[in-house]
Amino acid sequence: MRLRGPQPTLLAADPAGSSRAGGHTVNAPDPRATAGLGDLDLHLIGEGRHEQLWRALGAHVRDGGTSFSVWAPNARSVSVIGDFNAWDGNAHALEQVDGAGVWSGFVPGVESGTTYKFQIHGADGIWRQKADPMAFHAELPPETASRVFTSTHVWQDDEWLAQRARRQPVNEPMATYEMHLASWKRHPDGTFWTYDELADPVTGLPGYLADLGFTHVELMPVMQHPFGGSWGYHVTSYFAPDSRFGDPDGFRRLVDALHQAGIGVILDWVPGHFATDEWALVRFDGTPLYEHPDPRKGWHPEWGSHIFDFGRNEVRNFLFANAVYWLEEFHADGLRVDGVASMLYLDYARNDGEWVPNKYGGHENLEAVQFLQELNATVYKRVPGITTIAEESTSWPGVTGATSGGGLGFGFKWNMGWMHDSLGYLKREPVHRAYHHGELTFALVYAFTENYVLPLSHDEVVHGKGSLLRKMPGDRWQQLANLRAYLAYMWAHPGKPLLFMGSEFAQDSEWAESRELDWWLLADPAHVGMQSMVRDLNARYREVPALWLQDNDxxxxxxxxxxxxxxxxxxxxxxxxxxxxxxxxxxxxxxxxxxxxxxxxxxxxxxxxxxxxxxxxxxxxxxxxxxxxxxxxxxxxxxxxxxxxxxxxxxxxxxxxxxxxxxxxxxxx
Known part of the structure; x- marks a missing residue:
């Protein structure tokens, strides 16, 4: 690990409320007062029920400087380091606040935009420099520090939010365009479009999606992640929008612009596992703090990542407060929760002997179930009109059932069975389809057991699977005709349609996160025709309430x-x-x-x-x-x-x- 600045000496707290660093005494006021932490904040943090945790912890600009607070209950000492003190861990020690495992302090003169980390002397005796788990902004990768950030954005979507609060998404039209911000469009030199460029009402997403008639856009994870090839699914800063595209207010402006164009915004969210980068959440205070300490429950063998400790109150609080944060601070209209199946089963991607049964001897992860129920109960209570969507591929009962009846409480579930069966049918030559007719009709056996989204997502057009167009048999005319017929069948089928970007104009090659879509195909009338048909599909879909008023009935x-x-x-x-x-x-x-x-x-x-x-x-x-x-x-x-x-x-x-x-x-x- 690359440490910035000089190595600190050990700081020992003085009973009188001062700290000693290098033989010098630094007077420290009451850390709770300077950090804006009240008794109620500390009580809720200790109980694991602070629904706006980001307002209590992290970096907050106050009169004359910035307060810093971080949860590190097992640390021996914590300092804040940054440009303001030459990354010197001896300069600004934080004080431990009794009762909640929180360290706090105030640094005069620090303003929005300042770069910082926490210098932590862990319970294992090792010094670590850590990004702030609650940071609102992060350095541009490959740099790894956090940035102090104060929003100045003035929202213009009051009318949208008022209308949203009166809606029930299951009985509304919902045609979703799934996309990856970094590979939708790029500049000729390969650089990303910024949030503000994407927000342009004419050339950006609002105009494009409104013209095609999509009701929602689903963004693959925009939370800060160091490796672009992870597509955002290995997160390091859960409260920071991806700095590759601009600052957090840039992302607010994008959401605002989409709302003003009549487009809802769904964010992919990854509470099931987190990245292994040592400067982030891993062994944050010298102990497995965020991750489960038993690798049979705390390590994901398929994805090579750490699994959150869902049995720990403070960790569940970190996660459900993060969900509330994106819904309240960024006005997101929904969260699509990634990898729910991996959370529900203790034996997911594990062989016999590699997992620990629950207290009843079963393979259900009861702590994760409790978290998901708590998550959904919390966000639906706080933010009327939003929805949560589970990527869940098994037969777990009641994914969209009410938590009061033992369900998980999601608004929707991805219908992975429909997706697999229908693509399996379509890839066959027409002469063979008669023998596989049931692959399409079977979905109606269970179509109303949950509230479903029909997903033709990014996962179906990568890793050698080919584009949707290339999955279709026959010559090019037949491939295009198959795809047009399939999409119209899908839009009429019970369930909310979701289409990954590029498929609306029949992208020919499979998706790659390292380049933009093949927009040049729109010089070909056949691909323009596909795009025109999707536009008409969405228009007819909105005009015919029979397609969505009883979608779950x-x-x-x-x-x-x-x-x-x-x-x-x-x-x-x-x-x-x-x-x-x-x-x-x-x-x-x-x-x-x-x-x-x-x-x-x-x-x-x-x-x-x-x-x-x-x-x-x-x-x-x-x-x-x-x-x-x-x-x-x-x-x-x-x-x-x-x-x-x-x-x-x-x-x-x-x-x-x-x-x-x-x-x-x-x-x-």
Missing amino acids: PAGFAWIDANDAGHNVFSFIRKAPEGSGEPDLVCVTNFANSTHGFYRLGLPRAGRWAEVLNTDAESYGGSGVGNLGELVAQEAPALEARAPGGSPAYAILTLPPLATIWLRAPAAG
């Missing part, structure tokens, strides 16, 4: 024909609530590479049905086969067998090859 869905494997056709109804006056929507997908003419489709009502979307439209790059914008459904004759699926009406239509069509019901009456 089986009453909102019915198959027309789930069994037409011979034609590779799937047809279903998305139903509007009874009495709402809103029209139903029918989705029909032909995953065969041939046109089905004179196809008899059961429909719930006679009358003129509007074809509001056809992925085979020429404007999207398709062949232009369709139904001239509408079709007429007739009552099924009384003496004749009812229409397919037992429907009371039917229509004869043309199903284009490798295409999805959406049909909007005629007006009632």
Whole structure:
């Protein structure tokens, strides 16, 4: 480890409230007063229930200087070092505050922008220089110090927040664009766009996403991380936005601009494990403070990282306060919690003998369960209208169930089963799909057991998996047609659609974090057509409440024909609530590479049905086969067998090859 400045001598606290450094006595006022720490703060820290922990700990500019406070209960001594004292650990010793393991002090003259670390003499006798766990800002990697930071941003999103507080995300339209800030766009010299460049209402994210009609953007972790190749999932500073793109107020301006454009902001958040860098959280005070001391519970063998000690009150407090911080201080609209499955199971990625059963002999991590319930109960209480989303890939019951009933309390769960099954089906040549028809229909067996997000995320387009386009079989025209049909099928399916950046214009190569997307593809009409179709998908999606008002209710869905494997056709109804006056929507997908003419489709009502979307439209790059914008459904004759699926009406239509069509019901009456 590279230490800045001279090595300190051992500091010993004086009973009279002074400290001795190098033979000199430095008078120290009451550390609680200078740090702004009250008795209630210390009580809540000790109980592990300080919901705004960042206001009590860390670096805060006050009259004439900055107060510093840090939790290091087992340290022998703590000093603050920085540019202001030539990184001299003898200059500014902190005093231990009784009862909560907190060290505090005040340094005159220190202002916002100052670089600092904590010099800690650990319980193991080793001196360490540590970044502040509560730092609001961090140095640009590869430098590792923290920066004092005071926000001056004035928010302009009051109207957005007021509307958000009245919403219930499960019953709202939610089409999410997942993205990695560093590789969306770059300058010609390869440098990153800054937060302010990304916030530009015309050339940046707000204009782009509003034009395409996405309701939300999900940002892969923006918390400070030293290694860009981790994509942000190995965090070192949980309270600091990534300094590669600017300062924390730059990130506030980005969120503000997105809100003013009508775009919600979801942040990827990683409470399951943390980075191994020795200048960060690891053995912070000379003991395994944040990580579990038993490597069978404190080390992640798959990801090579440390696992938080979920059984420790102060550690759980650090994490759920961090969640509140991003929601309150940065106005985030939701948190997507990474790796929930790895938190729930003690034997995750472990062989027999490498894990410790819980007190009942099972493999469930009861302490992590308690943390997740505490997390969700806390954030939903404090910030109305937000949502939490679990990346959870197992059959754990009640992920989105209420905590009062033993559930984990999340707003949504990623539907990894739907993703695996549907991609498995789509990668097959159409001639073979009839034998795998159930891979698409199976998702409806469990579609309403949780509130689901349908994720086509970054994980599906890296590490040799190829882009979504390259997963599709056939020549280039067929690949594009398959992808268009698949996305329209997905948008109509129960669950909230999520699409990783680049797929909206059919990115050809798989994603790499080291370069920008292949924007040059938009010189090709076929890729412009894909982007145009996604724009129309989102527009129709917002316009048809049947697609989202009952998204988590089986009453909102019915198959027309789930069994037409011979034609590779799937047809279903998305139903509007009874009495709402809103029209139903029918989705029909032909995953065969041939046109089905004179196809008899059961429909719930006679009358003129509007074809509001056809992925085979020429404007999207398709062949232009369709139904001239509408079709007429007739009552099924009384003496004749009812229409397919037992429907009371039917229509004869043309199903284009490798295409999805959406049909909007005629007006009632």
